[in-house]
Amino acid sequence: MSARTAAELRRRDSGPGLELSHRNHFRFGYDGRWFGERPSPFASWDVGYGRAAHVPVDWRAACLDTARLVRAATELDLWVLFSGGLDSEVVLQAFLFAGIPVRAAITRFAGDLNRHDIGYAIKFCETHQIGYRLLDLDIERFVASGEAMDYAARTQCVQPQLLHTMWAMDQVDGYPILGSGECYLERRVDESIAPGRPGSGAGIWEMLEKERIASWYRHLLARERPGCAGFFQFDPGNMLAFLRDRLVVALCNDRIAGAKDSSAIKPVIYRQHFLLEPRPKFHGFENVMWLDDELRPALQRAFGAHNAIARTHYVQLLQDLAP
Numbered sequence: 001m002s003a004r005t006a007a008e009l010r011r012r013d014s015g016p017g018l019e020l021s022h023r024n025h026f027r028f029g030y031d032g033r034w035f036g037e038r039p040s041p042f043a044s045w046d047v048g049y050g051r052a053a054h055v056p057v058d059w060r061a062a063c064l065d066t067a068r069l070v071r072a073a074t075e076l077d078l079w080v081l082f083s084g085g086l087d088s089e090v091v092l093q094a095f096l097f098a099g100i101p102v103r104a105a106i107t108r109f110a111g112d113l114n115r116h117d118i119g120y121a122i123k124f125c126e127t128h129q130i131g132y133r134l135l136d137l138d139i140e141r142f143v144a145s146g147e148a149m150d151y152a153a154r155t156q157c158v159q160p161q162l163l164h165t166m167w168a169m170d171q172v173d174g175y176p177i178l179g180s181g182e183c184y185l186e187r188r189v190d191e192s193i194a195p196g197r198p199g200s201g202a203g204i205w206e207m208l209e210k211e212r213i214a215s216w217y218r219h220l221l222a223r224e225r226p227g228c229a230g231f232f233q234f235d236p237g238n239m240l241a242f243l244r245d246r247l248v249v250a251l252c253n254d255r256i257a258g259a260k261d262s263s264a265i266k267p268v269i270y271r272q273h274f275l276l277e278p279r280p281k282f283h284g285f286e287n288v289m290w291l292d293d294e295l296r297p298a299l300q301r302a303f304g305a306h307n308a309i310a311r312t313h314y315v316q317l318l319q320d321l322a323p
Contacts, residue, residue, distance in 0.1 A: 081178055160291065175227055238321065
């Protein structure tokens, strides 16, 4: 082995200097080199996962385990960035049921432009006596001033709706936690089986890991600050428990008629394990979509290569995550 090859291997296997997930089990990078920047538009976007320490009882138990692991990872105050959506509410409930003190940070756009979204967050915090802080942001000025583009340049972010979350992470003194990283599965047809033959049209189910979402992780790396950019992938046990849920098993065995991805069953799974008030699905940008339309072409021109997707076969993923 040459000295150069040895150095390359050390870079490939080295950690990012921060614990971005439990023992940095979740790895992302390019051409097998973890946590680095994209070296070229043609580099391969790669991800990897560690093994669970044990098989969780169910996904609820796994979420509480994740909350405990997050608490053990830092002595800083814990802040869940709470949008009012189901994902971040599940995260807050996980800390509550685990008996771990936590606070919520809620980004409020000037002019109440996202009141329809954050109203659920405020109501939840007040009902359950969770301390919360409103982070006031003039979202139109954030984009017009170039501040949003600064965040994008720092993280090679191609999606406008991720940028104000990075700003929110910067506003809290402590350890920011995002309700992100859930296992998203998608079906594609097995084209290796000829039409008309037995098994024709069978589905191959894969989990998708999108490069653009890693911008949240890159933000923590750029700021050199600890945080959890993906609660649901912080621990491999959380991922394994979700993928072993009976509804996910049924989905990936083509037993849910007409299903093309996991988005339809996700809220059903969440409500199996947590008490969640029914609500429409919002992304918070409903009243300012023109800002998205304005910024997205510029981000695409600058960082369009940072939009790859890594796909892992469902069965292979179960094997990779198993203890």
